[in-house]
Amino acid sequence: MRPDAAATDALADSLARLLPGLESFTRFEGPDPAARRSLWRAALDEPLPEAGAGREAVLETLRTVVIANGLRIGAPGFSGWVTTMPTTVPAVAQLAGALVAAQRWWASPGNFLEVLALRWLARLVGLPDHFEGAFTGGGSLANLLGLAAARQHAGESHGFDPGLDGLARLVAPRVYASTEVHHVVLRACGVLGLGRRALRMVPVDARRQPDLRVLERFLDEDLAAGRTPVAVVASAGDVNTGIVDPIDAMREIAHARGVWLHVDGAYGGFGVLDPRVAPLYGDLSKIDSFAVDPHKWMAVPVGCGAGFVRDGGLLARSLTLEPAAYVEMAPTGTGDVRSPFDERGEGNPDFSLDHSAPARGLTVWAALKEIGASGMRARVVRHNDCARRVASRVREHPALELLAEPVLSICCFRVKPNGISDESALDALNEKVLLGVRARGRAIPSHTRVDGRFALRPCFINPRTTLADADATVDEVLAVARELGAIPV
Numbered sequence: 252m253r254p255d256a257a258a259t260d261a262l263a264d265s266l267a268r269l270l271p272g273l274e275s276f277t278r279f280e281g282p283d284p285a286a287r288r289s290l291w292r293a294a295l296d297e298p299l300p301e302a303g304a305g306r307e308a309v310l311e312t313l314r315t316v317v318i319a320n321g322l323r324i325g326a327p328g329f330s331g332w333v334t335t336m337p338t339t340v341p342a343v344a345q346l347a348g349a350l351v352a353a354q355r356w357w358a359s360p361g362n363f364l365e366v367l368a369l370r371w372l373a374r375l376v377g378l379p380d381h382f383e384g385a386f387t388g389g390g391s392l393a394n395l396l397g398l399a400a401a402r403q404h405a406g407e408s409h410g411f412d413p414g415l416d417g418l419a420r421l422v423a424p425r426v427y428a429s430t431e432v433h434h435v436v437l438r439a440c441g442v443l444g445l446g447r448r449a450l451r452m453v454p455v456d457a458r459r460q461p462d463l464r465v466l467e468r469f470l471d472e473d474l475a476a477g478r479t480p481v482a483v484v485a486s487a488g489d490v491n492t493g494i495v496d497p498i499d500a501m502r503e504i505a506h507a508r509g510v511w512l513h514v515d516g517a518y519g520g521f522g523v524l525d526p527r528v529a530p531l532y533g534d535l536s537k538i539d540s541f542a543v544d545p546h547k548w549m550a551v552p553v554g555c556g557a558g559f560v561r562d563g564g565l566l567a568r569s570l571t572l573e574p575a576a577y578v579e580m581a582p583t584g585t586g587d588v589r590s591p592f593d594e595r596g597e598g599n600p601d602f603s604l605d606h607s608a609p610a611r612g613l614t615v616w617a618a619l620k621e622i623g624a625s626g627m628r629a630r631v632v633r634h635n636d637c638a639r640r641v642a643s644r645v646r647e648h649p650a651l652e653l654l655a656e657p658v659l660s661i662c663c664f665r666v667k668p669n670g671i672s673d674e675s676a677l678d679a680l681n682e683k684v685l686l687g688v689r690a691r692g693r694a695i696p697s698h699t700r701v702d703g704r705f706a707l708r709p710c711f712i713n714p715r716t717t718l719a720d721a722d723a724t725v726d727e728v729l730a731v732a733r734e735l736g737a738i739p740v
């Protein structure tokens with residue numbers, strides 16, 4: 252008899268039952284089961300069971316329903332999202348980490364590798380060695396770390412500690428970013444008590460970059476009115492079109508006024524690895540904080556972002572985790588806090604919003620150990636090439652229109668048949684084309700709006716994607732436009 256209802260053994264057997272299905276899932280054969288939602292829902296939806304069905308029944312449901320109907324965002328033709336399915340080694344590392352590095356803050360090889368991976372990541376994107384930070388659940392929280400440090404910086408510049416004392420003395424805080432800023436930055440402003448309304452959106456110019464004169468004017472107006480600029484946020488790769496803001500110029504404007512410069516590189520931070528676009532990132536050693544998402548271009552399992560700040564002390568004072576009797580032990584009279592468990596690991600719990608958490612960086616270590624900086628560089632260059640290939644095919648075709656010149660690995664375009672100039676008709680046509688392309692299943696881009704126009708938007712970050720898939724995206728769009736009678740056969 253087992254002491255507990257849950258199996259704590261039979262790992263090899265459990266995995267063996269799932270492996271053939273997982274292996275075949277990664278080949279993306281047959282029709283995409285996404286359309287069978289009503290079937291798998293019916294198979295899964297049930298009330299809380301009073302009696303457990305047992306290990307074998309769970310594995311059988313995983314095999315026949317969950318894996319068989321899995322989300323195929325890793326298919327080579329899928330370019331819809333800015334996240335993707337992980338590659339093999341980081342996915343397997345995550346499983347190993349779940350078992351052997353179950354708490355990130357305690358000494359273990361997983362804990363050590365998490366901290367090593369954070370240093371590797373900083374090196375990879377060109378941040379100086381003194382930058383500190385933490386792995387987070389994603390870019391949402393990585394940006395929040397940067398802004399938490401910015402808030403601390405603003406408070407301390409005014410002689411108080413917002414982490415300890417709250418925000419009562421932070422007069423009318425303001426954050427500045429272009430209108431293209433990711434919406435999680437707004438939420439971070441709300442969560443940090445600055446308020447979503449604290450974000451002043453700077454209009455963009457024809458290249459969709461923030462108008463720097465307006466940025467300066469906003470800052471100077473606010474300073475003159477006694478408000479408190481907390482941070483300027485630059486996007487290094489926005490999710491709509493992949494724009495990299497003029498980071499150096501924004502930093503100079505911010506720093507001239509004592510204001511923090513945060514860079515949101517959640518998607519495009521890795522773009523700096525492509526020498527053709529690296530100059531757009533300017534001198535990252537001079538910024539104040541940086542967010543990047545290994546669970547996007549690096550293709551580690553979703554649940555892994557990373558936030559870095561130039562001064563770890565600010566971050567630690569912002570997110571201080573006060574001592575707790577159940578964790579630490581201070582030998583009488585010493586004030587010297589130590590752990591009753593042999594060793595705290597490396598990394599600083601005051602850099603994170605997590606308390607209990609997995610060693611997320613283990614997957615980043617695995618990815619970088621497997622392919623090295625050169626493997627990451629080659630991937631980024633190949634994906635940027637894919638966007639350029641789509642752009643050149645679009646430029647060559649009289650019935651296609653490029654809506655934004657690719658900067659990184661996104662290319663926004665639309666079908667624009669000769670003679671149709673009505674914008675709402677073009678929007679409607681391109682919506683139909685997108686759905687038609689999706690239904691055929693060979694290529695799956697997504698959509699956005701560029702200057703108000705409905706755009707087809709392939710975003711190439713999937714390691715399984717090649718130039719042939721980029722070509723197929725254009726071919727499929729043309730095929731559907733012909734089927735719809737929108738362009739000549």
Ligand SMILES: *Cc1c(COP(=O)(O)O)cnc(C)c1O
Pocket residue numbers: 333388389390391392394433435486488489490515516517518519544556
């Ligand atoms: C994806 C993304 C985010 C949000 O990150 P999550 O990992 O989804 O939480 C923020 N900013 C940019 C530019 C992004 O691409």
